[in-house]
Amino acid sequence: MPIYIKYEESNEKIAHLAKNHWELPIQIKELESWLLENPLNLSPAKYIADVGFSIRENACGGGAILSPEAMAIMGELGIKLYLSEYGE
Numbered sequence: 247m248p249i250y251i252k253y254e255e256s257n258e259k260i261a262h263l264a265k266n267h268w269e270l271p272i273q274i275k276e277l278e279s280w281l282l283e284n285p286l287n288l289s290p291a292k293y294i295a296d297v298g299f300s301i302r303e304n305a306c307g308g309g310a311i312l313s314p315e316a317m318a319i320m321g322e323l324g325i326k327l328y329l330s331e332y333g334e
Contacts, residue, residue, distance in 0.1 A: 248263065248297065251263070251280070253291065271309050281319045282315065285322075290322065290324050294326050296330055297330065300333070
């Protein structure tokens with residue numbers, strides 16, 4: 247899975263990011279890069295960024311950070327962030 251950007255109403259996929267990475271820090275970096283590089287390619291609407299991740303073995307804090315700039319872009323475009331946790 248890991249990240250699908252899609253329209254909320256139709257589930258039509260717009261992008262598939264971090265295809266082979268299930269760790270949240272890598273995925274959030276890829277999502278942020280995509281947002282910063284592509285904000286003008288989308289019109290404001292209802293979108294979903296569905297991040298499918300697995301818990302890192304021995305994780306004990308730290309991890310992914312989404313910048314205020316990326317969050318602002320998500321807000322302007324109407325992108326909801328779904329965090330979908332998957333087991334092994």
